[in-house]
Amino acid sequence: MEKNKLLRMDNVSIVVESLDDAISFFTEIGLKLEGRATIEGEWAGRVTGLGSQHVDIAMMATPDGHSRLELSQFLSPPIISDHRNAPVNSLGYLRVMFTVEDIDELVSRLIKHGAQLVGEVVRYENSYKLCYIRAKDGLLIGLAEQLSNS
Structure with a gap:
């Protein structure tokens, strides 16, 4: 019997307030x-185990088209737990990391959108500049800039 093969990862879902x-x-x-x-209806509740639900979603794609975020705002049932301000060593899915061209410029723009730098932008050897930021709604996002080898 042939083993089932993984084809791809379709998306990561993030529940948001707005x-x-x-x-x-x-x-x-x-x-x-x-x-x-x-998304609503009996079929959706059977997938999630939440029963009757009403969720507005948006699908966001990276420029290369390989990765997607599904953003979900639950209108019903109400949200019962909030992990957005958990420290980075908490169990479970905590953050999404994006590779960007100019980390300093992007952090500056995101701060204007209400984001906060969690620690600081650091250099990892001669490979990357890295940081964590929190969006104004508390979502934790990682940013990485690959450094040139020159």
Whole structure:
């Protein structure tokens, strides 16, 4: 019997407080809005185990088209837990990391959108500049800039 093969990772889902604010934030990073939709109905509740639900979603794609974020704003049922301000050593999915061209310039723009630098922008050997930022709604995002070998 042949083993089932993994084909690809489709997306990572992030539950947000404001879909419009999250779209604006991730657009500033460089993702592109692919589409928006409302998910509701009996079938959706059977997938999530939440029963009756009403969720507005937006699909955001990276410029290379290989990675996607599904942003979800639950209208019902109400959100029952909030992990956005958990420290970076908390269990579970915590952050998404993006590679960017100019980390300092992007951090400057994101701060104007209400984001805060978590620690500082650091250099890892001669390979990367790295940092964590928190969006104004508390989402933790990692940024990396690959340094040239010259």
